Amino acid sequence: MRLVFIFLTACFTALLPAAARPAAPPEPVARALARAGIPHQAAAFYVHEVGAPRPLLAIGANRSLNPASTIKLLTTYAALELLGPAYAWPTEAYAAGTLAQGALAGDLILKGYGDPKLTLENFWLLLRELRARGLREIRGDLVLDRSHFALGAAEATGIDDKPMRPYNTAPDALLLNFKSVRVQFIPDPVARAVRIIAEPDLPQVRILNNVVLDGARCGYWEAGLQYDLRDSPAAARLRFAGRLAAACGERERYFSVLGPSEYAHGLFRVLWHELGGTFSGGVREGEAGPDARLLSTWRSQTLAETVRDINKFSNNVMARQLFLTLGAEAEGAPATTEKSVRAIRRWLEEKGLVFPELVLENGAGLSRMERLSARSLGRLLLAAYRSPLMPELIASLPLAAADGTMKKRVKNDAVAGRAHMKTGTLDGVRAMAGYLLDARGRRMVVVFIVNHQNAHHAHPVEDALLDWVYRRDGADCCRGAR
DSSP: OOHHHHHHHHHHHSSGGGGGSOOOOOOOHHHHHHTTTOOGGGGGEEEETTOOOOSSSETTTTOOOOOGGHHHHHHHHHHHHHOOOOOOOOOEEEEEEEEEEEEEEEEEEEEEETTTTBHHHHHHHHHHHHHHHTOOOEOOOEEEOOTBOOOOGGSSSSSOOOOOOOOOOOOOOTGGGGGEEEEEEEEETTTTTTEEEEEOOOOEEEEEEEEEEOOOOSSSTTTTTEEEEOOOOSSSEEEEEEEGGGGGEEEEEEOOOOOOOHHHHHHHHEEEEEEEEEEOEEEEEEEOTTTTTEEEEEEEHHHHHHHHHHHHTTHHHHHHHHHHHHHHHOSSSOOHHHHHHHHHHHHHHHHHHHTTTOOSSSSOOOSOOBOOOOHHHHHHHHHHHTTTTHHHHHHOOTTTSSSGTTTTOOOOTTTTTEEEEEEEEEEEEEEEEEEEEOTTTTTEEEEEEESTGGGGGOOOHHHHHHHHHHHHHHOOTTTTTT
């Protein structure tokens, strides 16, 4: 009788609709979760073939979770449709005073509009253009016009207590070179020493080098180094000690230093003097008034190129600049977080995408507040695939085992080169969302989010999910899908 009862129970369970059965991930994914120490209740899965009426897999898909950097998919897709792929940011240079025979008897004003990538090289080109137009001597000050962005104190605060990490650089309408310094560690076996070079070599930044060259094998190259980093708005001191193995070759790290005005002042002085210009003034905040004379306008790279930088390498600073630009373009300057949130919500509503659980803070994922469900993220990707701008968005996503944040990911050679996936990482958060071309040539939207203390062990789970989606034969629909 017990055997009959078990048999009848099994038959009855098999006849239940998918929604009534206990939601469980595919077996290989469940095993990977178990090995990672992550309960499947802490994870969310959503898999949907493009063009299919219903998802193949939807487990925990309605949970409101922190999506980390996969929220950049929302920011960049919205930007492509609202601004257009050819959108570019201007940066303007004005003269406030009399300009005669190459000498400016007054101030040079730089006005920014939020260019996400006004790098060292691009800023040099802007200044070179001024020199080519005849400006040689500046007898006044450098005036920085940042009025296009209006940010509160909270928006300028980093996500953790490491303000010199580049990801904590705050948005700025006139953000120069990400406000960062690239520090290179160069082994010199002949001199038996380690050279340290800072680029740009700012006068307010002091480098102290106590690093010893080591003949050991190269493991994790930073393991033997010690950092003593002290930074204030006016000056920074970077002291390095410990050992670096010669076998590691040249290495580098980036540090965000100084206050925005002090950094701009130092960088301008260095580059202007290199270009043969003369300047001995100070720096101050201000605006380009009606009497200021426009000297030159620098145009950034296009939005399509910017979106590639943001998604391929998960650049938080650029994503925040873009997020604020959406608000300024939608409701006028100055840009604010509130304007950007309203612009994105209106755009979603116009597309018929209602995400009641959505919480936006900066559109980059560098947030403990932002929330989105796996289902909503999957629906966003399905809508994006139908958009005329789909090629630009997909091309911006990291390609598995090829580039960006997925360059060293995916052990399965079959999946390599077939998955365009945006990744997301925070303490306690791992996420992945994008498109996979499976073994039968079907385009699949794949979303995975986990919020758990063991989330840092989730990479094998992501790999197992991609492998399962790639290899499945189509008949093995998963429990919990609806």
